[in-house]
Each structure stands twice: as C-alpha cells, then as structure tokens.
Amino acid sequence: MDMAFFLGCIAPLRYPGIESATREVLDRLGIIIHDMDGASCCPAPGVTRSFDKMTWIAMGARNIALAERQGMDILTICNGCFGSLFESAHLLAEDPKILREVNDILGGLNMTVTPHGVQVRHFAEFLARDVNDRAIQKSFKRKLDLNVAVHYGCHFLKPSKIKQLDDPERPTMVDKLVELTGAKSLEYREKQMCCGAGGGVRARHPDTALAMTKDKMDIIKEAGADCIVDVCPFCHLQYDKGQKALGKGYDIPVLHLAQLYGLAMEVDPKLLGFKAHAVPVNLEIGDKR
Amino acid sequence: MPEKTLEAYPLVTEDDIDPEFVQRVAATPGGEHILDCYACGTCSASCPVRAIDEEFNPRRIIRLALLGLKDEVLQSDFIWLCTGCYTCQERCPQDVRITELMMAFRNVAVEEGYPHPTVKAIADMIEQYGIIMEIGEFENEKREKVGLPARNVPPDINRGILKDTGLTKTLSKAKPRPSTKGEEGGEA
Numbered sequence: 001m002d003m004a005f006f007l008g009c010i011a012p013l014r015y016p017g018i019e020s021a022t023r024e025v026l027d028r029l030g031i032i033i034h035d036m037d038g039a040s041c042c043p044a045p046g047v048t049r050s051f052d053k054m055t056w057i058a059m060g061a062r063n064i065a066l067a068e069r070q071g072m073d074i075l076t077i078c079n080g081c082f083g084s085l086f087e088s089a090h091l092l093a094e095d096p097k098i099l100r101e102v103n104d105i106l107g108g109l110n111m112t113v114t115p116h117g118v119q120v121r122h123f124a125e126f127l128a129r130d131v132n133d134r135a136i137q138k139s140f141k142r143k144l145d146l147n148v149a150v151h152y153g154c155h156f157l158k159p160s161k162i163k164q165l166d167d168p169e170r171p172t173m174v175d176k177l178v179e180l181t182g183a184k185s186l187e188y189r190e191k192q193m194c195c196g197a198g199g200g201v202r203a204r205h206p207d208t209a210l211a212m213t214k215d216k217m218d219i220i221k222e223a224g225a226d227c228i229v230d231v232c233p234f235c236h237l238q239y240d241k242g243q244k245a246l247g248k249g250y251d252i253p254v255l256h257l258a259q260l261y262g263l264a265m266e267v268d269p270k271l272l273g274f275k276a277h278a279v280p281v282n283l284e285i286g287d288k289r
Numbered sequence: 290m291p292e293k294t295l296e297a298y299p300l301v302t303e304d305d306i307d308p309e310f311v312q313r314v315a316a317t318p319g320g321e322h323i324l325d326c327y328a329c330g331t332c333s334a335s336c337p338v339r340a341i342d343e344e345f346n347p348r349r350i351i352r353l354a355l356l357g358l359k360d361e362v363l364q365s366d367f368i369w370l371c372t373g374c375y376t377c378q379e380r381c382p383q384d385v386r387i388t389e390l391m392m393a394f395r396n397v398a399v400e401e402g403y404p405h406p407t408v409k410a411i412a413d414m415i416e417q418y419g420i421i422m423e424i425g426e427f428e429n430e431k432r433e434k435v436g437l438p439a440r441n442v443p444p445d446i447n448r449g450i451l452k453d454t455g456l457t458k459t460l461s462k463a464k465p466r467p468s469t470k471g472e473e474g475g476e477a
Contacts, residue, residue, distance in 0.1 A: 009420045012440050013428045020435040040419035040446050046373050047411050047421065050395040051404070053318040055454040059415075059447055105453045158375035159388075168379050193337050194374035201338075201372045204407050208370060211341040273435040 001130075003075040003121070004067040005033035006085065009041055010233035011077055011256075015240075017273015018233055021258040022077050022123060024267040028139045029131060033075060039063050042081040045155065046199040049084075054101060060088030061102045064118055065111040073119040075126060077258060079232035080198070082122040083155030089120050090162050122156060124231040124257055125165050128173045136180055141266040143182030145286025148260075149225035149252075150174050150185050151216075151239070153232040154194050168192065177257060178229055181264040182288065188223035190216065197238035213242040217250050227253045227283060229260050244278040253281040301358065310359040313397060320393035325383040326351045332377035332387050338370050345370040347377055347387055354394070368394040369405045399456075402464040409460050412451065419446035 011018040026033055041048070043059040064085060067074045076082045092099050093115035103112050127136065152174055160168040169192065175185035196202070196212030217239070220228060230236045233256065240254040254277065255263075262272045263285060274281040314320040332347040339345050345367050353362050362368065368391055377387040398404060414421050419442045429439040451457045 007440075009422060012432065012437070013422060013424060014431075016432045016435045016437050019432075020437055038443055038446065040442055041415060041421055043415065043447075044421050047408075048415070049373075049392050050369075051399050051408055051412060052396055052454055052456045052459070053392070055451060055456045058450045058454060062447075062450065105450060108449055108453060154372070154374040154376075159378060168375075190337075192376075194372050194376070196337075196372060199371050199373035200405075200407070200411075201370060203411070204369055204405055205366075208338065208342055209372070212337055212372070215337075215341070271435050273431075275434065276431055 001030070002032045002034060002072050004036050004070050004072040004118075006036060006039055006042070006063065006067075006074045006076045006081055008076065008078045008081040008233065009044070010080075010237055014237055015233055015256070015273060015276055017271070017276055018077060018236065018256040018258055020271045020273060021256065021262040021267065024271055025258050025261045025265060028265055028267075029127075029135065031131075034070060034072060036063070036066050036070065036074075039066055042076075042078075042084040045080055045084045045087075046201070047203065050200055054105075056084065057088045057091060057098060058102050058105045060084050061092060061106060061113045062109065062111060064089055064092070064120070065106060065113045068114060068117040073121055075121050075123060077123045077231075077256070078234065079122070079153040079155035080234050082120065086120040086122075086163065087159075089116075089118070122231065124156065124174055124177060128177055133180060136177075136261075140181060140261075140264040141289065142264060143286065143288040144260070144264050145288060146181075146183040146226045146283065147224055148178050148183045148185050149188055149220040149223060149228045150178055150191070151195065151228055151230045151235055152192060153230060153235045154198060156231055174229075174231060174257065178260065181260060183260070186223050186225055188225075189219050195235040195238045196242075197234050202234075202238060209238065210242055210245055213238055214246055214248075217243060217246065217248075217252070220252060221250055225252055227255055227281075229255050229257055231257050240278045251279060253277065253279050253283060255281070301356070305360070306357040307359040308357050310357045310362075311355055314354055314390075314393060317393040317397055319386065319389035319396070322383070322385045323351065323354060323390055326355065326385045327383060328352060329382060331380050331382060332385075335376045335380050337374060337376065338372055342370065347371075347391070350394070351385070351387070351390070362394060363398040363401055363403050366405075368398065400459060402459075402462050404460060404463050409463060412456065412460055416445070416448045416451055416457065418442065418444055
C-alpha cells in the first residue's frame, strides 16, 4: 500500500516527533509512504479560508495535483490538512465551475487536477478502516497501562455530511484505536468541544483560545487522565503550549496518536520527539507485554 | 452580569442599513443559505466560543446581516472569533452552514478592505515561504534530533496562486479597522 505523505506545517516544524513517529509506525505496519516534493501549506483552513475561498481551494488543489502526479492517495496526520484537502477534493469533484476555475489557475503552473483523482485520508481513519485490528495489535510490543483523554478535534469528523466517518457527537473511532494498546479511553464532559486554536483564533485572539483550552484542561484533569491523545498537531500545540501558558500545574502530557502507537511498538524513544514538548512526557506505562 | 441600559443599544436608523448586504453575502461562496435562518438559537447555544465570550453570538451576527447592518458585521471583531469547529453547522436544523457562512463574512470583509490586521501578515508568509511560518535553523535542528532531514518548501511556490485569485491585490487595499480587540497576536 503506497501513499503520498502530506506533512503540513505544524508537525514537521514544531513537533517533528509526530512526523517521525508516523513514519516508524507505518513502516512497522507495512504501509509505504512517499514524500511529496513541492508540497506546501494545505492551506491552513482557519486562516486561508478566511481570506478567500478560491485561494484556499486552489492552494489545496495544487497539493492534490502533486499526489495525482505520483499516482497515490494522500495521507495526512493533521485535522487541519485533512479538513482542507478533503473538502477541496470534494468541491473539485462536485462543482464543475470550481473545477474549471481552479484548473485555470493551476494551468499557470502547468498543473491540473482531476475530480476524484486522489482520495484524501487521515492517519487515524486510515488505520481504523483500512488496517486490520489484529495486525495493529500484533505490531505492539507492550501494553500501555494509561488513562487517556482522547481529543478528536474538529476537522477530523466534521462536516459529517461529507466525511461520513463516524457520529460527530459521540464518536468511537479513535477511542477504539487507543484501546487497542490496552489503554483506557476516558469518558469526560465536553469531549467533542473545540480546543480553541482553530479558525485563526490562536493567532488573532490567543486569550480567547486559551480560555477555551483552560475549560478543557480543567475537565480533563478532573477526569483523571494520565495523558491527552490527539490526532491533530494544532490541537496538540494548543494543549501542550497552552498548559505552559496557563501555568496551573496540570502536567498532563500531550501525545499524538502516532506517538502513542510508537510507545506501544517500542519505537526508539528518541524518534518520538518528546523533547520538543513543553509538558514533559513522563508516563508510567506499566510493564505488561 | 452588568445591567445594560437603553443607551447601550444604539438606535438603528435607515442610514445604518444596506439592503443589498444580505444578497451580497448570499452570493458569496459559503453564504448561500443565510436566508434559511429562522433564528432558533441552536447555534448560539452550541457555540464554545460564545461560552467564553458572549460578544461572539452566531445567531445575533446572522440577524445583523439579515437586517443589513453591514458595517457592524464587517468591521468588528466578532466574525473573526469563530474557531471553525462546525458544532453549529452540524446542529443547525435549517442547514444554514453557519461555519461556512462565517468564512463568507470574513471573505466579504477582506474584499471590502476590512481584513483583520493579522490577515496580511499571514498572507505575506504564504507568499514568501509557501507555508504559514518561516523554516529556520531552529526548526531544522529539531528535525535532526528525531532523525529527519531538513524541511524544504520551495519559496514563492504559492505566490502565483495568491496573485491569480486577486488576493494579493485585495489585501494591498486594506483599510484601518475602527475596532479591534486589544490582544497581541499569538504564534503558531
């Protein structure tokens, strides 16, 4: 299974451990990923879509066209990238007027995009739907004795009308993936609430974003979580740096699903990149194998 | 909550109303369903931003737009407070597609010359670096520590697109905004 690996911006440049963990995990599962030469910003939905819809779609379409050239589906590790690329691909397939306008713009770069040319996938839903549970469990070298607060984020399942991946109000997809490691995925209030970072709000109104993060952190702490597991580097950034900014001694490590799986697969800890985290990742994962 | 007096709610006169505004929004990609709103308030009840900041009230913003109060919608901060979480869009009984509508408001604000001040800074980043931040030595050192090669994004790769969609030109005509929440921009 070969896929075009779309990196985005936050993971490769702020939390490269998420990228390297993903590479290690997919390698152990026998999934081959290829780098995308010339891939740029997805573009970040909260900021770019706010400026101008056509710019947002055209930038996304350029990335999609690159994958089309490679003849592979796109694999993302970020809700923002997944949101932008999936929705752009959807619009290109559903709206001939948009397709024409976009191809006019891409023509200037000697590129073109075809409706339904490539599928856009997210690491988490790809594992949940395309990789056998037992195959995943077989790749684990140990169980993780952890209470996990799963954070789905907003652009993974929604808009549900077009994504149709799971119930956006009470999903179970990522909880199940987490529990394959032996960890327990906690129920907690406002589990589907936004972390606060999106829509450009982290950049424009950081106090508002942080106030939302604080609400989530208070609930997650109350629920007794040992760590947060996310599927989006931007939520990851918001929770990790956010805890530091809030300074209220939450001390709850933040892991991307790829890093959690890396722990279970006993990937060399150096490659999981925890040193880049603001909240130290000191986890007692037990000694069950 | 402090009691609001009548003076806090300025009178709306004919001069404040732009009867074409709602049609403008409905003609903007994402804003097509604005006229379906029947102000049930499900959006405002669901909005996590409103729980923090009552100023951000989706139902009220839509109401203002439907009434044609263009300046109030385009020149203030509230349309920029949406985190794009889609909770309202998922729950809206009329499929107004509120999140997309909020983006459409922003797009109209940008077109009219009232982008939020950070918009130009971010667009400049994208023009120059192809992505929303600079790739420096610090970033590549972090990558090296986890055994990854330096990140290479061809600079200027999206410059042409921003020019062809007219965004660069539009942003060059940005006007100063009369009201901006006094917060420093954060970093990604």
